[in-house]
Amino acid sequence: MYKVKEMAELAGTSIRTLHHYDEIGLLTPKWTNEKGYRFYGEEEVKKLQQILFFKEMDFPLARIQQIIENPNFNEEEALSQHRTVLMKKKERLEKLISSVDQSLQSLQGGKVMTHEDRFKPFNKEEIEKHQQQYAEEVEERWGHTDAYKESKRRTDQYKDEDWKKIQEESMAIDRSLSARMKDGPGDSEVQRLIGEKRRHITDHFYPCTLEIFRGLGSMYVQDPRFKKNLEQWGEGYAAFLHEAIDIYCDRVSS
Amino acid sequence: MYKVKEMAELAGTSIRTLHHYDEIGLLTPKWTNEKGYRFYGEEEVKKLQQILFFKEMDFPLARIQQIIENPNFNEEEALSQHRTVLMKKKERLEKLISSVDQSLQSLQGGKVMTHEDRFKPFNKEEIEKHQQQYAEEVEERWGHTDAYKESKRRTDQYKDEDWKKIQEESMAIDRSLSARMKDGPGDSEVQRLIGEKRRHITDHFYPCTLEIFRGLGSMYVQDPRFKKNLEQWGEGYAAFLHEAIDIYCDRVSS
DNA sequence: ATAAGCGCTCACGCAGCGTGAGAGTCAATT
DNA sequence: AATTGACTCTCACGCTGCGTGAGCGCTTAT
Numbered sequence: 001m002y003k004v005k006e007m008a009e010l011a012g013t014s015i016r017t018l019h020h021y022d023e024i025g026l027l028t029p030k031w032t033n034e035k036g037y038r039f040y041g042e043e044e045v046k047k048l049q050q051i052l053f054f055k056e057m058d059f060p061l062a063r064i065q066q067i068i069e070n071p072n073f074n075e076e077e078a079l080s081q082h083r084t085v086l087m088k089k090k091e092r093l094e095k096l097i098s099s100v101d102q103s104l105q106s107l108q109g110g111k112v113m114t115h116e117d118r119f120k121p122f123n124k125e126e127i128e129k130h131q132q133q134y135a136e137e138v139e140e141r142w143g144h145t146d147a148y149k150e151s152k153r154r155t156d157q158y159k160d161e162d163w164k165k166i167q168e169e170s171m172a173i174d175r176s177l178s179a180r181m182k183d184g185p186g187d188s189e190v191q192r193l194i195g196e197k198r199r200h201i202t203d204h205f206y207p208c209t210l211e212i213f214r215g216l217g218s219m220y221v222q223d224p225r226f227k228k229n230l231e232q233w234g235e236g237y238a239a240f241l242h243e244a245i246d247i248y249c250d251r252v253s254s
Numbered sequence: 255m256y257k258v259k260e261m262a263e264l265a266g267t268s269i270r271t272l273h274h275y276d277e278i279g280l281l282t283p284k285w286t287n288e289k290g291y292r293f294y295g296e297e298e299v300k301k302l303q304q305i306l307f308f309k310e311m312d313f314p315l316a317r318i319q320q321i322i323e324n325p326n327f328n329e330e331e332a333l334s335q336h337r338t339v340l341m342k343k344k345e346r347l348e349k350l351i352s353s354v355d356q357s358l359q360s361l362q363g364g365k366v367m368t369h370e371d372r373f374k375p376f377n378k379e380e381i382e383k384h385q386q387q388y389a390e391e392v393e394e395r396w397g398h399t400d401a402y403k404e405s406k407r408r409t410d411q412y413k414d415e416d417w418k419k420i421q422e423e424s425m426a427i428d429r430s431l432s433a434r435m436k437d438g439p440g441d442s443e444v445q446r447l448i449g450e451k452r453r454h455i456t457d458h459f460y461p462c463t464l465e466i467f468r469g470l471g472s473m474y475v476q477d478p479r480f481k482k483n484l485e486q487w488g489e490g491y492a493a494f495l496h497e498a499i500d501i502y503c504d505r506v507s508s
Numbered sequence: 509a510t511a512a513g514c515g516c517t518c519a520c521g522c523a524g525c526g527t528g529a530g531a532g533t534c535a536a537t538t
Numbered sequence: 539a540a541t542t543g544a545c546t547c548t549c550a551c552g553c554t555g556c557g558t559g560a561g562c563g564c565t566t567a568t
Contacts (some may be wrong), residue, residue, distance in 0.1 A: 005514070019517090020556060036516055060554070081352060090344060090351070112556065155350050209463070259545070272524060273547090289533065290547050393518075 001030070001039045010047045018048075026065050027051060057222050177241065178233035187245035194248040209247045217245030255284070255293045256448075265302045280319050281305060427451050431495065432487035439498035448502040464503050471499030 005017045021027040022038065029038035029050055040048075047068065053062040177193045184190070201208040201216075208216075220230055221242045230238040258269045275281040276292065283292035294302075301322065308318045378457055431447045438444070455462040455470075462470075474484055475496045484492040 003515080014556080015515090016558085033515090038515090055555095056505065062554095131565060202449075202453070208561090257546080258550090268525080270525060270527085278524095287533095291533085292546090503557090 001041060002045070003040075003219055004038055007040045007045070007048070010045060011052060012053060013048070021048075021051065021061075024061065024065075026061055026068075128155075144251050169200060172199060174230075174233050174237075177244070178237050181234060181237065181240050185240055190244055191251070194244050198248075210253055213245060216247045217242045217249075220245075256294060258292075258300070261294045261299070261302070264299060265306060267302075267306065273307070275302075275315075278315065278319070280322075343418055350465055351402050362484060416478055423454060426449075427483075428487050428491075431498070432491050435488060435491065435494050437493055444498055445505070447503055448498050452502075467499060469504045471496045471503075474499075 003017050008015045008018055018038070022029065027044060030041045030044055032038055048111065048129070050068060051061075051064055056062070056069060059067070171194050173193060177190065177197070180187060180190050180193070198208050199215055201213075220238045230241060255262065262269045262272055272281070272292070276283065278423055281298060284295040286292055304322060305318055308321065309315075313321070424492050427447055427450050431444065431451070432439060434444050434447070452462050452467055455467075474492045484495060
């Protein structure tokens with residue numbers, strides 16, 4: 001049995017909302033105290049989630065009431081649908097965040113990058129070139145080239161559409177990062193983003209170990225081609241990235 | 255010069271909205287007729303588009319007014335603030351998604367888990383026990399224990415609050431995963447979640463290489479304590495996880 | 509017994525318009 | 539000149555979905 005506060009926290013809503021739903025008869029508690037305290041059970045939790053589900057889909061409450069009180073509908077399907085709606089909203093938010101970062105950056109840098117400018121330095125060929133050069137260095141420095149081979153194998157399989165998506169994700173991370181240069185490489189949000197960058201590499205190219213990641217960081221400032229591309233995000237971005245990655249690796253392997 | 259209807263259609267909004275914006279002084283027409291008719295020029299069109307842009311980004315109208323009308327208004331700060339708002343919304347969505355998965359599972363499994371039940375198997379001590387036993391096995395099997403040492407050092411440092419957060423994240427992943435058992439271990443969403451699980455380990459404990467990850471997968475079915483805890487997410491969850499991790503490792507090192 | 513923390517019930521307020529009502533205006537057509 | 543129909547205007551109330559107190563009681567721990 002949950003009291004209002006627990007119930008509200010469980011479903012990510014407010015106490016007032018529960019009061020409101022009780023008022024309009026949309027969701028009444030399982031039972032109430034002599035003192036008027038509301039108590040909800042598992043059944044009500046599910047019902048509340050359903051209500052929030054339809055609310056997220058912009059159904060007015062009155063309509064939700066109709067739908068829910070009609071027992072001819074499939075709960076499971078409703079929830080499954082709801083999940084995808086939420087995921088889309090989340091994606092939309094992520095895009096918005098990236099868009100805000102973009103605006104922030106253009107404010108700070110004064111430069112306005114066109115879509116093409118951003119797109120250019122990240123096409124398939126370029127990445128493969130980088131990886132080739134990178135692979136050689138890896139071989140020299142660490143004497144093992146599994147990561148590169150794996151990456152090569154995987155990148156060969158990507159279709160152009162996949163590439164576009166991967167590029168966009170990568171750019172979104174760089175955009176966010178470069179917008180936060182002023183906070184310094186040790187800033188917690190910066191470090192979070194560095195973690196994302198690493199994950200992105202792991203997801204799409206090869207398992208990015210700390211050694212490899214550190215190597216990449218050095219590459220960013222040493223390889224002129226890499227550096228030039230990165231600097232398009234802002235002057236000093238390559239060095240910033242290098243430092244931030246170093247800090248990240250230090251902390252993770254602290 | 256555009257009249258209200260044209261203007262509204264041009265920007266994809268309503269006449270009433272234009273009236274409203276005029277009322278609150280957000281967007282006044284270039285000039286008005288003796289009869290009160292509103293007329294807008296190209297300048298106003300652009301301004302309206304900007305307004306709608308910020309509206310899309312969920313800025314309240316009052317804020318938009320400040321931004322647009324005061325050229326000395328700190329756009330940067332506004333955007334930064336807005337960014338944090340978006341992040342909070344995103345976090346809320348993530349909680350909701352996890353909650354939906356929880357609901358789906360209780361529908362499918364038929365069992366009703368209380369919150370406590372879910373929380374129990376993941377307190378600090380239990381995790382340390384697991385890690386201890388895991389470390390021993392690691393040492394036996396692969397003869398190097400760096401990963402464990404590193405993990406131990408890091409887990410020792412976490413504060414209780416951190417633990418709560420880490421646990422919750424871990425549970426969210428397991429919750430989502432167990433809700434998708436019916437899709438099979440090779441399902442793409444399942445595989446994505448497995449990747450998240452690995453990342454979560456890497457982020458909070460130690461760099462989780464494929465070898466280690468595979469080892470963990472076996473542990474999940476072989477170590478009775480591990481298994482018992484995992485089975486609380488559903489019957490067969492441990493085995494499901496084991497298989498899914500195997501598939502994941504196969505695919506990544508394809 | 510006192511204070512913190514949670515619960516309750518009013519009841520007003522808010523954004524951002526939608527939606528009439530009632531009335532004037534404009535251009536084209538009869 | 540009169541009519542018609544599309545367009546405009548100004549009130550002004552209504553709506554959703556709660557937020558945010560105010561003022562109060564319960565309960566639990568110190």
